Amino acid sequence: MTAAVRRLVAGLASDALPAYVYDLTALRVHAAAVRAALPERAELYYAAKANPEPEILAALADLVDGYEVSSGGELAHVHQVLPQAALAFGGPGKTPAETALALRIGVGRWHLESEQELRRLAALLAGMPGRTVDVLLRLNLPAGSEALGPVALTMGGRPTPFGLDPDQAERCLRLLAAPGFEQLRLRGVHAHLASGLDAPAQLAVTERIVRRAVELAERHAFELTEVNAGGGMAVDYADPARRFDWKAFGAGLAELLERVPGLRLRIEPGRALTAYCGYYATEVLDVKQSYGQDVAVLRGGTHHLRTPATRGHDQPFTVVPVTDWPHPWARPAVTTGRATLAGQLCTPKDVLAHQAAVTVLRAADRVMFELAGAYAWNISHHDFLMHPRPAFHFLAPGELDV
Numbered sequence: 001m002t003a004a005v006r007r008l009v010a011g012l013a014s015d016a017l018p019a020y021v022y023d024l025t026a027l028r029v030h031a032a033a034v035r036a037a038l039p040e041r042a043e044l045y046y047a048a049k050a051n052p053e054p055e056i057l058a059a060l061a062d063l064v065d066g067y068e069v070s071s072g073g074e075l076a077h078v079h080q081v082l083p084q085a086a087l088a089f090g091g092p093g094k095t096p097a098e099t100a101l102a103l104r105i106g107v108g109r110w111h112l113e114s115e116q117e118l119r120r121l122a123a124l125l126a127g128m129p130g131r132t133v134d135v136l137l138r139l140n141l142p143a144g145s146e147a148l149g150p151v152a153l154t155m156g157g158r159p160t161p162f163g164l165d166p167d168q169a170e171r172c173l174r175l176l177a178a179p180g181f182e183q184l185r186l187r188g189v190h191a192h193l194a195s196g197l198d199a200p201a202q203l204a205v206t207e208r209i210v211r212r213a214v215e216l217a218e219r220h221a222f223e224l225t226e227v228n229a230g231g232g233m234a235v236d237y238a239d240p241a242r243r244f245d246w247k248a249f250g251a252g253l254a255e256l257l258e259r260v261p262g263l264r265l266r267i268e269p270g271r272a273l274t275a276y277c278g279y280y281a282t283e284v285l286d287v288k289q290s291y292g293q294d295v296a297v298l299r300g301g302t303h304h305l306r307t308p309a310t311r312g313h314d315q316p317f318t319v320v321p322v323t324d325w326p327h328p329w330a331r332p333a334v335t336t337g338r339a340t341l342a343g344q345l346c347t348p349k350d351v352l353a354h355q356a357a358v359t360v361l362r363a364a365d366r367v368m369f370e371l372a373g374a375y376a377w378n379i380s381h382h383d384f385l386m387h388p389r390p391a392f393h394f395l396a397p398g399e400l401d402v
């Protein structure tokens with residue numbers, strides 16, 4: 001955490017909390033390092049669903065090759081913020097209206113998730129003579145989890161709404177080669193099979209996807225020019241200092257690309273790009289001793305930062321002590337060296353960290369939750385209990401040599 005972030009939070013009045021603070025300089029430095037670690041024929045897209053705030057999208061604009069969007073809403077939003085940005089449009093259950101919108105905006109890549117999507121797109125294009133679109137078939141493959149170790153979430157190789165099972169992929173590939181589908185230009189495949197992978201596991205999954213793509217291209221005689229291997233790079237909430245090894249991953253991709261000349265390999269991380277630049281800052285309202293444990297009640301809670309509740313982790317945090325205590329009564333404080341950090345909601349699930357070690361934590365102290373730049377505000381149930389919304393602060397990017 002930079003001094004600027006800390007200063008900003010220390011200077012906010014109590015009723016200006018909770019607040020989301022995004023360090024756009026840190027975001028740009030990090031994204032530039034990710035970019036620099038990737039080989040030349042690798043493209044970096046940002047998965048907008050991780051954090052679609054306009055300031056975040058714009059801060060990444062010259063550091064990513066494009067944005068992955070998974071709904072008509074994201075599509076319209078990213079296009080409005082960055083009209084020139086390259087877009088890849090995926091997601092299951094694309095409605096006819098979303099399909100029409102994507103055609104109107106002219107997305108660069110379509111990630112087709114079912115045979116019906118393929119047929120609908122072809123049917124719409126039939127009414128637009130001369131118009132072609134570039135498509136990737138989204139595959140549902142086993143991620144090979146046996147070899148990967150513990151993974152936060154696997155969606156490949158099991159029943160899901162995402163992508164095409166191997167036999168469905170065969171059918172779609174035959175269709176794409178058939179008369180009536182000439183306006184769909186097949187570029188290759190897309191897959192997003194797991195999340196929470198470290199670099200060796202991510203590399204193994206990527207190799208698996210590329211191997212399948214090469215095999216499909218040979219068998220169905222299409223020119224394979226692109227593989228999009230998805231996102232899912234791990235963020236370690238238990239140990240924020242342990243980062244995904246982008247250098248090792250990039251070196252592995254370089255080797256992989258040497259074996260497949262002419263291939264463009266695209267990745268589309270979300271979490272691992274933006275998690276580190278965001279903070280959810282708030283203050284301690286009260287500290288209670290409850291059946292032998294210390295419970296700190298914070299202004300705000302999981303209705304603003306839902307991720308720890310949904311993923312079942314403790315959100316890492318830093319305490320910013322406040323010395324001033326203007327009241328005549330004793331200041332409520334943690335007595336056991338450990339505290340459960342709860343929010344204001346009337347549910348026992350509203351906990352951001354369980355029995356976390358703290359040296360000092362008193363009413364009016366500030367708490368800054370880290371790793372709150374991805375899947376934080378935008379996946380939370382804001383309106384439950386009708387507490388006020390947090391403020392948003394974006395620390396402007398300084399000059400950066402990239």
Ligand SMILES: *Cc1c(COP(=O)(O)O)cnc(C)c1O
Pocket residue numbers: 047049050068070090192195196230231232233268269270271272
């Ligand atoms: C969510 C998603 C991503 C980004 O995943 P992260 O775990 O945030 O890196 C990329 N691609 C697709 C298709 C997704 O659904």
